[in-house]
Amino acid sequence: GAVVSQHPSWVICKSGTSVKIECRSLDFQATTMFWYRQFPKQSLMLMATSNEGSKATYEQGVEKDKFLINHASLTLSTLTVTSAHPEDSSFYICSASIAHTQYFGPGTRLTVL
């Protein structure tokens, strides 16, 4: 149980385009999902907390207009990187929370050319 999927697993895009990443809890409902960013050889950096039916809560320093989060159902949250630039290239990981535990998706590697 507690399986989280993420799609796509990797994406390459041109600078200036937008990219949408989906995070789904497959066998449970998650009121709260989280989005992280991870740079090589570093720990996870929380970007935002996504709550179903309400606005996401962004961490300090994360641009709300650049990283759009939508949590329209109890099993799906999406992260859209708008007008992506090379510095947005990173590994993005989502998690879904149930019973005080976060279960993580497999991650999405974004490369912006």
Add this chain to the structure above:
Amino acid sequence: AQKVTQAQTEISVVEKEDVTLDCVYETRDTTYYLFWYKQPPSGELVFLIRRNSFDEQNEISGRYSWNFQKSTSSFNFTITASQVVDSAVYFCALSEGDSSNTGKLIFGQGTTLQVKP
């Protein structure tokens, strides 16, 4: 302030050796949760264990064991008879459990374990 410290950046052992990964945490809350996650080269974080602050019982799961000591604010993780497949980055994390808690995790910096054949 909450903080998780994994002082060991990298550990290298030979297969079948035992290895302990250290984790020290700081929190002012009396109710909190501690976690260990494994991140293999594929990148996905795999949940290993959760302990709540009221349960100091040590836990064993196969070759894995965890030692939770509130007196020293530590939650160490031991792998017995390590195997090459144990090679990964291991993260210790803390979540506070008050009523307003959103379940946010505070991660340590991670320990890279390399198990050589």
